[in-house]
Amino acid sequence: MVMAKRTVAKERAVIVTTEYRGVFFGYASDTDGDQIQLRAARMCLWWSADVKGFMGLASGGPTKACRIGPPADITLRKITSVLEVTPAAVEAWEKAPWSA
Amino acid sequence: MVGLIRGEVPAERKGSGSGDGYGYGDGYGYGDGSGYGSGDGSGYGDGSGYWEATIPALVARWTEAQQARFEAARREGATIAFWRSNSDGTPSNGGTGPARRAGDVEQIDGPLQLCGRRALHATLAPEKWRGDKVWIVALFGEIAQGDDKLGALHREILGEAWAVENSR
Numbered sequence: 001m002v003m004a005k006r007t008v009a010k011e012r013a014v015i016v017t018t019e020y021r022g023v024f025f026g027y028a029s030d031t032d033g034d035q036i037q038l039r040a041a042r043m044c045l046w047w048s049a050d051v052k053g054f055m056g057l058a059s060g061g062p063t064k065a066c067r068i069g070p071p072a073d074i075t076l077r078k079i080t081s082v083l084e085v086t087p088a089a090v091e092a093w094e095k096a097p098w099s100a
Numbered sequence: 101m102v103g104l105i106r107g108e109v110p111a112e113r114k115g116s117g118s119g120d121g122y123g124y125g126d127g128y129g130y131g132d133g134s135g136y137g138s139g140d141g142s143g144y145g146d147g148s149g150y151w152e153a154t155i156p157a158l159v160a161r162w163t164e165a166q167q168a169r170f171e172a173a174r175r176e177g178a179t180i181a182f183w184r185s186n187s188d189g190t191p192s193n194g195g196t197g198p199a200r201r202a203g204d205v206e207q208i209d210g211p212l213q214l215c216g217r218r219a220l221h222a223t224l225a226p227e228k229w230r231g232d233k234v235w236i237v238a239l240f241g242e243i244a245q246g247d248d249k250l251g252a253l254h255r256e257i258l259g260e261a262w263a264v265e266n267s268r
Contacts, residue, residue, distance in 0.1 A: 014105065017107070018148065022150070031106060041150070043150050069151070069227070070261070071157055072151075072153035072156075073153060074153045079106070080108070082106045083105060084103045084104075098262040098264070099264050
């Protein structure tokens with residue numbers, strides 16, 4: 001008997017941007033395709049200059065002055081980019097207070 | 101160094117690379133005053149649904165009684181939305197009246213009319229409004245919709261979503 005091989009996609013922390021001008025941090029197991037499901041997604045409403053630009057949200061994460069929404073499980077469409085997030089940035093995102 | 105897994109950084113985000121960032125550095129979302137939730141600021145339904153999606157996790161932090169009331173309100177067909185107040189619960193966006201608390205039920209006389217005393221307001225774009233405290237509310241009956249706002253003649257304050265200054 002041949003057992004079907006089952007693979008479990010590994011989740012990773014990403015930032016996803018959309019055509020609707022959304023910037024989301026969250027955890028995804030699949031970042032291909034037209035839609036991306038993010039677990040515990042948090043929206044960045046505003047980032048301060050000390051983030052050093054949009055890519056800083058992926059490299060260092062949000063800083064104290066940034067405005068970040070609460071977490072939600074969400075499906076995103078109209079994806080424009082997906083960025084990997086460094087461990088340091090993940091920590092900053094997880095610590096960021098809800099300040100939307 | 102950050103890796104781009106797919107796509108490309110939108111052109112409007114590219115720029116000098118530091119300081120104010122990619123041209124939008126210290127603006128809202130992409131600098132036009134809105135984030136994702138309502139896209140270009142036009143309001144409900146045409147965005148990601150992010151704010152609505154936050155509600156289950158926010159409600160899960162409430163007492164059992166509050167959660168039961170939330171579910172009951174949904175079953176009754178209420179529109180669930182957000183409302184912002186000052187930290188003491190008083191209106192922070194032009195409204196009047198005393199500090200609101202979870203469980204408060206308000207009803208006013210019609211006819212329903214947004215942008216004034218003829219509506220009890222709420223929003224599905226809470227980031228567009230001021231106020232240190234964000235509540236989850238239920239609107240009953242006829243609902244009026246405007247830019248980033250909802251209005252009804254009957255509103256119930258279901259519970260606190262978060263307080264900006266003490267949100268964790």
